[in-house]
């Protein structure tokens with residue numbers, strides 16, 4: 567077990583080393599609609615750093631260019647955010663084996679929150695636990711926005 571550090575320090579360590587908590591998290595296939603998801607392999611405490619949403623950091627112009635070229639299934643991996651007065655995007659469409667890109671949306675009862683942290687002057691998006699998460703629970707956050715089709719779809 568790694569030594570106890572603050573959630574922010576923990577996040578920075580994982581950002582810098584580009585590592586995921588493979589000892590605490592696991593990827594599982596859920597179903598044909600949701601695809602894969604990220605699950606707690608052991609308990610996670612409220613406030614804890616969970617995972618970075620890792621990908622290419624690109625500016626708004628590059629984001630628009632990629633959006634016009636990508637299949638919608640890849641656009642779904644583009645996370646836009648504001649930083650220093652401008653729009654930026656983390657493009658996680660390339661499957662690099664990282665865990666953050668596999669976290670699904672839950673706008674009603676999310677157990678994590680996405681926060682921006684700056685590391686060496688570069689913005690990074692990280693998920694932190696909103697409450698204690700039990701072993702076996704799916705890791706989720708509120709994607710925000712209104713354009714998530716699965717929120718209104720009724721499945722048989």
Ligand SMILES: C[S@@+](CC[C@H](N)C(=O)[O-])C[C@H]1O[C@@H](n2cnc3c(N)ncnc32)[C@H](O)[C@@H]1O
Pocket residue numbers: 599600601602603642643667668669670671672716
């Ligand atoms: C960033 S990816 C998450 C990982 C994805 N489940 C996978 O297997 O690659 C976002 C995509 O996951 C699916 N997704 C996320 N949250 C969902 C939910 N609550 N219900 C159904 N599908 C969801 C949608 O297809 C969405 O475009």
